[in-house]
Amino acid sequence: MANPLLDRSFHIRWSQLTAEQAGPAIAHALAEAAQAIARIETLPLGQVDYAQTFLALENAPDLLNETWGKLTYLMSVADAPAWREVQHDS
Secondary structure: OOOHHHOOOOOOOHHHOOHHHHHHHHHHHHHHHHHHHHHHHOOOHHHOOOHHHHHHHHHOOHHHHHHHHHHHHHHHHOOOHHHHHHHHHO
16 A cells, blocks of 8 residues: 555554655545445435444545544644644545
8 A cells, every 4th residue: 555544554653654644645535435435325215224324324424534533643743744734634
């Protein structure tokens, strides 16, 4: 994976995360969430069920939540102007 902030594996490689990666990672995660919601919106009525709607909507922001969580954690332990700027701009 090119951007380690988007890596969803259990082992987070904290030393590889940089403020420069955060903006693009948040933008990518937002786009993925929007695409997931768009897929729900365009479902044919015959395919509408719990898994395809409510569960899909609940899972849509998962990557965004995980990415933002890493950013928030880094802000709490390694506060720096670059991290603050990214958090403010995102």
